[in-house]
Amino acid sequence: MVRNFSPSTSTLILSDDFNDGTLAGWTPNLGAWTNPGTYMRGEYDLGNAWNMHSSTGSNLVYTGTVNILSGHGEGLVLRSSAAGASSYDLILDTVDNVLKLSKRPPYQVLASYPMTVQHDHPYVLKVVANGSTLEGYLDGVKVLTVTDSAYTSGHLGVILFLSTATYDDLEARRIR
Numbered sequence: 001m002v003r004n005f006s007p008s009t010s011t012l013i014l015s016d017d018f019n020d021g022t023l024a025g026w027t028p029n030l031g032a033w034t035n036p037g038t039y040m041r042g043e044y045d046l047g048n049a050w051n052m053h054s055s056t057g058s059n060l061v062y063t064g065t066v067n068i069l070s071g072h073g074e075g076l077v078l079r080s081s082a083a084g085a086s087s088y089d090l091i092l093d094t095v096d097n098v099l100k101l102s103k104r105p106p107y108q109v110l111a112s113y114p115m116t117v118q119h120d121h122p123y124v125l126k127v128v129a130n131g132s133t134l135e136g137y138l139d140g141v142k143v144l145t146v147t148d149s150a151y152t153s154g155h156l157g158v159i160l161f162l163s164t165a166t167y168d169d170l171e172a173r174r175i176r
Helices: none
Strands: 011-016 026-029 032-034 040-057 060-080 087-093 098-104 108-114 123-130 133-138 141-147 154-174
Touching: 011 040, 040 060, 087 123, 087 154, 098 133, 098 141, 108 133, 108 141
Parallel strands: none
Antiparallel strands: 011 154, 026 040, 032 040, 040 154, 060 087, 060 123, 060 154, 087 098, 098 108, 123 133, 133 141
8 A cells, every 4th residue: 555645754653564474563452363464353342452552652644444344343543551541543433434533531532524334345544643633534535633632642553342353554654
């Protein structure tokens, strides 16, 4: 997948296409996480589950291809605690049919974009965090913007909720 980053976002923080068959650098918090060789797969049917990367960042652009195979939701996690429980999340939600930017704890939806979220359909998500401004993109189109200053830096990762889902081509770059 080709990413178009400006020179101001050139410092690579995270890059994983999962083509090596491992989950090196990833730490799961609940759920079953595997790498069959070309993507990361997560399964959890009891609530939220996270898989957090060792990478951290503050002002950044974070992108990835996500695909909900079955269940309720999945997304990207940023500026998070190491376990994922305190974070901002950009989540595709099949129950409410929205893309949403949220934070936790307590869980709060900061903004949502109505859409029909399909199972077994890959979506490219991107979140831009710059100071207190967070922007959510769906397949290259900015659809969400919020201002919140609860979290200023932290870990990057992924989340799923009552789902089986895949993640691929995860990449984060620092905004200078």
